[in-house]
Amino acid sequence: MKKSIGAKALIVPTPVWVVGTYDPDDKPNVMTAAWGGICCSKPPCVSIAVQKIRHTYNNLVKRNAFTVCVPSVRHAKEADYFGIASGRTADKFAASGLTPTKSDIVDAPYVEEFPLALECKLIHSHELGLHTLFIGEVLGIKADEDILGEKGLRDMSKFKPFTYNPEIRTYYAVGEYLGKAFSIGQEISQG
Amino acid sequence: MKKSIGAKALIVPTPVWVVGTYDPDDKPNVMTAAWGGICCSKPPCVSIAVQKIRHTYNNLVKRNAFTVCVPSVRHAKEADYFGIASGRTADKFAASGLTPTKSDIVDAPYVEEFPLALECKLIHSHELGLHTLFIGEVLGIKADEDILGEKGLRDMSKFKPFTYNPEIRTYYAVGEYLGKAFSIGQEISQG
Numbered sequence: 001m002k003k004s005i006g007a008k009a010l011i012v013p014t015p016v017w018v019v020g021t022y023d024p025d026d027k028p029n030v031m032t033a034a035w036g037g038i039c040c041s042k043p044p045c046v047s048i049a050v051q052k053i054r055h056t057y058n059n060l061v062k063r064n065a066f067t068v069c070v071p072s073v074r075h076a077k078e079a080d081y082f083g084i085a086s087g088r089t090a091d092k093f094a095a096s097g098l099t100p101t102k103s104d105i106v107d108a109p110y111v112e113e114f115p116l117a118l119e120c121k122l123i124h125s126h127e128l129g130l131h132t133l134f135i136g137e138v139l140g141i142k143a144d145e146d147i148l149g150e151k152g153l154r155d156m157s158k159f160k161p162f163t164y165n166p167e168i169r170t171y172y173a174v175g176e177y178l179g180k181a182f183s184i185g186q187e188i189s190q191g
Numbered sequence: 192m193k194k195s196i197g198a199k200a201l202i203v204p205t206p207v208w209v210v211g212t213y214d215p216d217d218k219p220n221v222m223t224a225a226w227g228g229i230c231c232s233k234p235p236c237v238s239i240a241v242q243k244i245r246h247t248y249n250n251l252v253k254r255n256a257f258t259v260c261v262p263s264v265r266h267a268k269e270a271d272y273f274g275i276a277s278g279r280t281a282d283k284f285a286a287s288g289l290t291p292t293k294s295d296i297v298d299a300p301y302v303e304e305f306p307l308a309l310e311c312k313l314i315h316s317h318e319l320g321l322h323t324l325f326i327g328e329v330l331g332i333k334a335d336e337d338i339l340g341e342k343g344l345r346d347m348s349k350f351k352p353f354t355y356n357p358e359i360r361t362y363y364a365v366g367e368y369l370g371k372a373f374s375i376g377q378e379i380s381q382g
Contacts (some may be wrong), residue, residue: 002292002308002333005343009235010332011309012261012344012352013206013365014228037205037228038357039240040319044200047238047324049230070203076369081376095379101193117193118202126315128231128326133238135319141201142193152196153203153358161203163354163365164372166229167344171375174204174354175366178267181355184362185272188286 009035013163016171018082019048020067020100020109020117021059028100028109030092031056032083034164035131036068044138046118049131055087060122060134065106068136070116073160073173080171105140115144115159200226204354207362209273210239211258211291211300211308212250219291219300221283222247223274225355226322227259235329237309240322246278251313251325256297259327261307264351264364271362296331306335306350 014034021029035049046068050057060066071079078096085092093100099112103119110117120136147159155177162173178184205225212220226240237259241248251257262270269287276283284291291300294310301308311327338350346368353364369375 002303003336003339004296005332005334005339007235007329007331009229009232009237009329010344011206011208011229011237011259011307012347012350013204013354015202015204015206017202035229035232037238037240038200038202038226039238039324040322041200041226042321043319044198045319045322046200046202047228047230049228068202073367073369077375077379079376080370080372080374081379084373084376085380090380105195112193116202124317126317126326128234128236130233131231131236133230133326135317135324138198138200140198141196143196145194148194148196153201153356155359155361156203156356156363159203162369163204165344165347168346169372169374170346171369171372172347172365173367173369174363176264176364178264178353178362178364179271181271181360181362182275183271183360184268185270185275188268188272189276189281 010166012165016079016162016164018069018071018079018111019056020069021056022063022108023059024062028093029055029059029087030082032079039135045135046138047133047135049133051131063107064122065108066120066136067103067108067110068118069111069114070161071114073162076162076171110142115147117142201357203356207270207353207355209260209262209270209302210247211260212247213254213299214250215253219284220246220250220278221273223270230326236326237329238324238326240324242322254298255313256299257311257327258294258299258301259309260302260305261352262305264353267353267362306338308333
């Protein structure tokens with residue numbers, strides 16, 4: 001028997017991602033986003049939800065491009081800071097000591113020190129209420145060599161991304177390996 | 192220096208969630224979804240991406256309601272199975288031994304044994320390509336008592352959700368506690 005806890009934006013796990021944009025003066029900015037997800041495989045698309053009051057909102061609308069950068073646990077402090085400060089009043093790259101690199105594919109910067117960055121062209125936006133959902137087509141991905149194997153992304157031992165828990169507002173690392181997808185459930189199929 | 196690895200639907204972490212729907216004959220069905228995310232705080236909304244060929248796609252279009260259920264690691268095998276079998280040919284609840292409970296708020300079932308379920312009314316759908324993005328307004332949430340504290344969701348020690356890694360197709364548990372959000376980055380703000 002479950003308890004009804006009302007209607008709220010509460011689910012786990014949510015990702016800790018960092019959205020990179022340029023502002024109209026070409027200043028690179030970053031904003032932490034846990035409201036987002038992959039939304040299509042072909043063409044590859046990713047969505048992020050952004051409030052109108054954010055500096056990133058204006059940048060998205062004006063530049064029509066963004067990156068989604070994935071920090072590892074060693075940059076949890078910087079990623080958290082990117083969600084606290086505003087690009088209107090702070091230079092978040094300068095304050096954190098991290099490096100903005102201009103994408104060679106889209107008009108947006110990514111964080112050089114984070115292992116993975118998706119380079120996205122804004123293709124749709126959808127006002128939902130407090131947040132607007134921005135959908136980007138992934139035109140390219142930049143990755144650190146040490147998270148890659150022969151055939152692309154390898155196991156997560158070198159790349160420890162992390163998750164955010166709404167409501168209790170805490171971060172947890174991606175941890176223990178559980179098994180292969182489309183595999184561990186096969187025994188149920190086979191009855 | 193990063194390596195360009197092309198355009199694909201590749202990001203980490205993605206969640207392992209299970210979408211509950213009724214089909215036109217009132218048979219409860221479940222489908223595993225890693226393509227999804229929160230997309231608005233007020234009204235609370237969540238999105239999931241579903242391929243047209245899925246049984247869930249038709250159910251969503253016809254019933255205009257769904258649940259997003261969050262399994263813990265102890266049901267990783269069942270959650271994986273829900274992504275392997277099709278509700279057209281299998282009764283996934285019967286095969287897995289898990290229990291469909293009808294939501295008292297929306298026209299959709301949730302998985303009784305999973306700790307958390309969001310009860311959603313379909314408010315938008317957006318065709319993107321291989322996947323259609325379905326946006327649901329969260330009208331209620333059901334949660335197991337043992338994952339709740341005084342003020343709602345408590346720490347993750349009793350509730351071990353897990354994540355999916357595209358491309359390498361593996362599951363990893365949510366693990367080590369890293370710190371409080373809007374807090375661990377404060378020292379950078381204070382320079």
